Amino acid sequence: TACSSKYVLSHMHPMWQEPLAIPGGDRQSPIDIVVRKSLFDPHLKPLVPAYDPQTCQQIWNNGYSFLVEYDDTTDKSTLKGGPLEDQFRLCQFHFHWGESNAWGSEHTVDRKLFPAELHIVHWNTEKYDLFEEAVMEENGLAVIGVFLKIGKRHEGLQKLVDALPAVRHKDSTVDFERFDPACLLPSNINDYWTYHGSLTTPPLTEAVTWIVMKQHIEVSHDQLAVFRSLLFTSAEEEVQKGMVNNFRVQQPLRGRPIRSSFS
Ligand SMILES: COc1ccc(C[C@H]2SC(=S)NC2=O)c(OC)c1
Numbered sequence: 001t002a003c004s005s006k007y008v009l010s011h012m013h014p015m016w017q018e019p020l021a022i023p024g025g026d027r028q029s030p031i032d033i034v035v036r037k038s039l040f041d042p043h044l045k046p047l048v049p050a051y052d053p054q055t056c057q058q059i060w061n062n063g064y065s066f067l068v069e070y071d072d073t074t075d076k077s078t079l080k081g082g083p084l085e086d087q088f089r090l091c092q093f094h095f096h097w098g099e100s101n102a103w104g105s106e107h108t109v110d111r112k113l114f115p116a117e118l119h120i121v122h123w124n125t126e127k128y129d130l131f132e133e134a135v136m137e138e139n140g141l142a143v144i145g146v147f148l149k150i151g152k153r154h155e156g157l158q159k160l161v162d163a164l165p166a167v168r169h170k171d172s173t174v175d176f177e178r179f180d181p182a183c184l185l186p187s188n189i190n191d192y193w194t195y196h197g198s199l200t201t202p203p204l205t206e207a208v209t210w211i212v213m214k215q216h217i218e219v220s221h222d223q224l225a226v227f228r229s230l231l232f233t234s235a236e237e238e239v240q241k242g243m244v245n246n247f248r249v250q251q252p253l254r255g256r257p258i259r260s261s262f263s
């Protein structure tokens with residue numbers, strides 16, 4: 001799909017170097033969410049995800065994470081409401097995780113680290129015709145962030161976990177059908193923080209309206225261990241590197257407001 005274009009592949013590589021200067025650079029992600037500095041905004045609406053599991057296409061190991069990719073050529077799977085003015089189209093979801101359960105998330109809450117973080121990526125189809133356009137523009141993307149904690153097994157995630165060995169190496173893909181990303185959302189999606197930020201990998205463009213869920217989801221230790229069995233490296237490479245710690249260092253807030261949908 002557009003959102004997993006070769007452009008992404010060419011710009012995604014493990015442990016990429018942080019650029020010295022970023023265009024603009026005052027709206028970078030991820031950040032620490034300081035709860036007492038967030039501002040309750042009563043005008044924030046409930047979030048309305050409407051996903052059609054039939055749009056699920058494949059899983060792709062792109063050498064940085066694994067992406068579950070959706071057909072984004074129609075408006076069958078959309079996100080609207082919350083802080084969003086426009087309608088956005090689901091294109092992929094992926095995760096970030098650590099080598100240990102002590103860290104792995106990109107965002108933190110009052111400096112609290114989570115073992116992993118889910119990103120559900122959508123692009124603005126009211127303002128742009130292509131994902132590649134949206135990714136370069138302010139309000140081009142909306143990403144839902146969900147923290148993962150180690151606890152009981154996540155039944156909905158298991159279908160994805162079982163498919164991961166088929167995409168162990170970079171550049172591998174496997175067909176994957178009828179997966180509803182809504183099953184990975186917490187029970188309460190009305191409580192979230194929202195702020196304007198960026199992609200957390202190159203091109204690091206400041207195109208993202210972030211919607212970070214207050215409530216986490218639980219996955220089992222064994223389920224997260226399968227994420228860590230993936231590799232950054234392709235089958236041809238002599239030295240295989242485990243896909244872990246694929247998160248970006250935190251970025252300065254630069255005075256940005258963080259709004260909360262709850263008081
Ligand atoms: C060229 O367009 C891109 C490139 C990379 C990513 C993935 C990054 S950005 C994020 S959020 N988390 C990640 O790992 C994109 O996702 C929207 C879009």
Ligand SMILES: [Zn+2]
Pocket residue numbers: 094095096119200
């Ligand atoms: Zn991400």
